[in-house]
Amino acid sequence: MIDVRVLRDDPQAIRAAQERRGESPAIVDDLLAADERRRSSIAAFEELRAEQKRLGKLIPAAEADEKQALLAKTKELSAEVKAAETQQNESAAAFEELLKAVPNVASPDAPAGGEENFTTIETHGTLRDFAAEGFEPRDHLELGELLGAFDTERGAKVSGARFYYLIGVGAQLELALVQLAMQRAAEWGFTPMIPPSLVGPEAMEGTGFLGQAADDVYYLPKDDLYLVGTSEVPLAAYHGGEILDAETLPRRYAAFSPCFRREAGSYGKDTRGIFRVHWFDKVEMFIYTTVEESYAYHERLLEWEKQWLDDLELPYRVIDTAAGDLGLSAIRKFDCETWLPSQQRYREVSSTSNCTDYQARRLNTRVRTAEGTVTAATLNGTLMASARTIIALLENHQQRDGSVVVPKTLRPFLGGREVLEPLGEST
Template identity: 65%
Template structure:
């Protein structure tokens, strides 16, 4: 949620941010009017309540006809107070509804534009020259089937399209990635968490996932609950309605959870294999910090993501995501794209976002700072999206005989083996 004070004092800044995102600027105008209406309604209600209290004092001292007359005024005033309270409630709800639709302010450093207007900040590693090695690379699904690691057919039979089973060495590889990711996170000072994957509407709304991303959310109407698309949601809501001790900041959590996404807008995209699926497991980093430290913390999250991908020996690029592709909550976002040999291009495998105080305002998470109580900043970063990491490992480390070289950092979690080998 944007700062209501900023809306009143500098609406042009918010309009410029909406324009950079390709979102409605008129929404800001509507919110400004709604704020004025709300503040007027609050003032009217408070004035009438003050009159009601004063009248109550007079009634307690009056007698006879004077008291009867004052009691009649009290009844009339009570009706006016009730009407003013209802008007205040309605005006506040209208304002909240409008403000909830306004996205976080875009960081001035973010590139302006749409999905394809990102800036490539860094490139790490060199893609393998398979032609020089004398064979054509196979895609991850063919490799996974040969290893007995991925079963799409039975996934579709049991759950439908874009579902899968990881079997044998595939399941072992996932567990190795989870353990390595968690070990790295713990080593970097994160508190490990296994959060719930079902949450109430408050958590989804507070993190911004019932806005632009609502079409990809799984909803259980009988329970009024949502399946999370990322551990970011329950981790962000963990401290909702709390005042944090600022001496303990930053609070860093690493959550492992399943992630569920309808992928409603991706029909026909990446339909083969496990790159874009309805369910996958993920290790997510989440941080609560002093807003003054948010930019530096964002760089730390990115660095930890880069270290993780580098440890898996996957060539990758770091992208500065453009303004219209940030999503509702992020002020700035960096994506890491890993090299996919069979597609001859880089594809997204991790992301980290600085959400400034936007989510904390929506979830009422504050700190008691020197200048008073104020919202903290929140940041998130994917350390390991398991399915896509498996895709990248299988394709980048495949061998001509159908085996796959295991990155050295994962070998301790796989019994010291150096290769995944085809099923006999």
């Protein structure tokens, strides 16, 4: 949630952020009005409760007639106190619900507008000239079939559209990527973790995924549990309700987990292959720190993601995501997009977001400092999303005969294999 003090002290900053996101700033006025009703109801309840206590103290020493009058007045006040308490609770609940609907205050540095209004920050690597090499690049589905790397037809038969099997070198490639990613993360100071992929509503709501992203979430009503779309959720909830000592920060975790997304609203998009699927595995980096330090760590997360793509010898660009394309919790997000030869465009493979104190306030995660206790800040960054990383590797490192060159950093995790050969060829 946003800080209520910001709402009261600088509502215009929130209005401006809403406009940069392309959303109505009217919710700010609604929220201010709800806050006033909440505060007024608290004051009314406390005033009546104080009067009730005052009269209660007078009754033991009062004479008979006076005592009866005091008792009658106390009974009357009791009903008023009860009504005022109900009004206070209802006003607080209405304010809380409205407050949770307001996204984090988008950074003034984030480009205004929607999905297409991003800014390209930098571009890395050289795009291969396949025409000069004498062949037309295959897409990842063709390459996967040649290599026997995955099976989308049987995935659909067993589980439905947008599911798949990773097979043979496909499964080996994912396991190699996971091992390399976790090794890199450990080298950078992250604690490896395998978190649960089912979480309760408090964790899902606390991270902001039951807001604008609710339609993309798989829910198990019988158990009141949610399948996570990213391990950001259990990582953000890991220290929920705790007070962390400032001396222990930053706390860095790198989690491997399966991720599940309904992909609501994506009907007809990226239906070929395994680019947009309902399940994939991911290695996610997550940091707990202070708001003041969060901006520098956001830049560091981006540098680590870039280093990872450099390790995989992939051409990519970095974009500054527009405010209207930010998630509910983020104030700013950088995306890393790799070049896909078959599509002749860059596509997202990872991102990093600074959520400042938005998620931590919802989850009640705080930091004990010399000046007092403050709300923590959280950041997240994808290191490896299996399906899209595999796609980028196959398409960018393919050869004329359908074989795929393995990047040098990945070879030790594939038994030293330098090339993935089509089925029927020597391996």
